[in-house]
Amino acid sequence: MDIRFDNRVAIVTGAGTGLGRSHALGLAARGARVMVNDLGVTTDGQGSSSAAAEAVAQEIRDAGGEAMAHGCDVSDEAGVKDMVAQVMDAWGRIDILVNNAGILRDKTFSKMEMSDFRKVVDVHLIGSANVTHACWPIMREQKYGRIVLTSSASGLYGNFGQSNYGAAKAAMMGLMNVLHLEGARDNIRVNTLAPTAATRMTADLLPEQAQALLAPETITPGLLYLVSEDGPSRVILGAGAGGFAQTRIYETEGVTLTGDENTPEGVASAFDKITDAGGQQELTDAFSQTKKYALNAAKAQGLDLDWG
Structure with a gap:
């Protein structure tokens, strides 16, 4: 048409x-x-x-x-x-x-x-x-x-x-x-x-x-x-x-650093993983990123986060 x-x-x-x-x-x-x-x-x-x-x-x-x-x-x-x-x-x-x-x-x-x-x-x-x-x-x-x-x-x-x-x-x-x-x-x-x-x-x-x-x-x-x-x-x-x-803008899967790992040196040592394009995804709004980071942090710390 x-x-x-x-x-x-x-x-x-x-x-x-x-x-x-x-x-x-x-x-x-x-x-x-x-x-x-x-x-x-x-x-x-x-x-x-x-x-x-x-x-x-x-x-x-x-x-x-x-x-x-x-x-x-x-x-x-x-x-x-x-x-x-x-x-x-x-x-x-x-x-x-x-x-x-x-x-x-x-x-x-x-x-x-x-x-x-x-x-x-x-x-x-x-x-x-x-x-x-x-x-x-x-x-x-x-x-x-x-x-x-x-x-x-x-x-x-x-x-x-x-x-x-x-x-x-x-x-x-x-x-x-x-x-x-x-x-x-x-x-x-x-x-x-x-x-x-x-x-x-x-x-x-x-x-x-x-x-x-x-x-x-x-x-x-x-x-x-x-x-x-x-x-x-x-x-x-x-x-x-x-x-x-x-x-399109993609965000890599990234890594989650907890406790003593979450330092500038920790970021530096993990930078290859942070920038690895494997598993990258397109986020549809800002809150999607917030949710991703919160869920990843909960998982890394063994917490059961009910996002709803």
Whole structure:
């Protein structure tokens, strides 16, 4: 069955160019009404213009779809609330939110000004939280919501000179994990897209041939699945050049040190066992880890712990 978004309303941030534009066009092509958000800044967050957002909205309308444009800065809570209010006034609901807006201010940590660290975190993390927070009560009320946060390999695995960007992108995983748990009862599904694409933010970093392979359009199909009615929740989907993979965090089985063994020297001597991947598992929430450690400690001390 084709994945469609007829009668669905979507907000896509940072949708004036690159990945956001591709996502907005992809949603509209499959029937969604789309609010195209873009502040219209340079890649490092300077200046502003709503021209790019309006151009994408017009492109959607020219193709027979419905779209509006809004130029708010996602890190500005008042601007975000105004954008959400305009969507509700026009279409009465919000089904899909794609948090895509972002900037780069790359420097090694030793040379980076903290103002640049804060600004990148403000746009990526606080911006995503602002828009999600404004949409959250609407999605809870209608008992339906599909949210995607945008991470990056820089956050998941690290990248030289991107401490601010990497920290903000790693934070998406934590935000997703909690919102997945809190949104489940209201049919709100939350996922993270970790794309690698040829956009204006990566134009100077990629060989020309690689840029052709890593077009944003090769990633959008994954995004469209994540926000579909039958899409998953709590998935980190890596995407690039038509390749898709899931990123997971595992915890090793580890060891339990008791009594006189529980010393720094004990940890050092057991470190090979602590880091042994055999028996590792994916934990579904923070309490699962607490339960694991408590049960292991009880077993090691010969206690009968009734967890319930």
